[in-house]
Amino acid sequence: MNAALASPAPGTEQEFTLTHADFERVRRLIYERAGISLHAGKQAMVYSRLSRRLRETRHASFAEYLQWLERVSGEQAEAEWQEFVNCLTTNLTAFFREEHHFHALAEDLRARASRPIRLWCNAASTGEEPYSLAMTVVETLGPSAQVKIVCSDIDTKVLATAQRGVYSTQARGLSTERLRRHFMRGTGGNSGFIRVKPELARLIEFRGFNLMSPSWSSLGEPFDLVFCRNVMIYFDNATQRKVLEHIHAAMKPGGLLYVGHSENFTESRDLFHLRGKTVYERV
16 A cells, blocks of 8 residues: 555645555654654644655655665664654643642652752753643752753754743643742743753753663662653553563662553553552652
8 A cells, every 4th residue: 555644635736645655654664763662643743843844955755765764873863763763752731730739749749858959851842841840859859959850852942942941821730829930931932931041950850861772871870769751651552561670670669650640550560660640769
């Protein structure tokens, strides 16, 4: 079968043709590179996101672009593979999303406050989650808390946004009190924007990281707490297990793993056991 999969909207014509073979090739490549398992209903999403790269790289078809992608070499190859991954990752986030986790985090921070704490947010996206973690740290233990938050993401573009720490004053999830306490308001040409205060930024180290990477040792010392929320839903069962094994190895015994509300790892009881609402303890 080699028919086009993505049908044009009524009254419009698509610029490119996405064939079944093209789509299957994209599925294979993103799985190999990022562990992401795209189901068969994602053709329109693939077309929408990757067609921008076709225009930017001046390729006339998906087949031509994908053939070039697999043949390009050197620094250009590394850069374009990153663009490919960036296009196909999903970044849905907000400040204090799944708020119950931050109440639980405050309790866990207090219980561990007698020693330095290492916390890993491995899907930092545009930064709302890591800065929510940092706000919780400051509100719970004070601005001089001995906490290091390592924040990573496979998507380098959203990670750059996170590192800037600049958001709209209309950002979801922030109370008036938190806006006042943790952010600086822009003036003049920056009116309507806020920037995180240095006391939050100093807690966080941003870095690019692919959960499919073999170089997990680069993360450094083991973590006490790990936020890996709404990440595993994009992986198949085999990839989930592989990532959980790596996370287990990167954590201290008794460390806590916070996951998304739709994620369940009861089949990996040898690694983690459920301690609370979507919070698992490392075995």
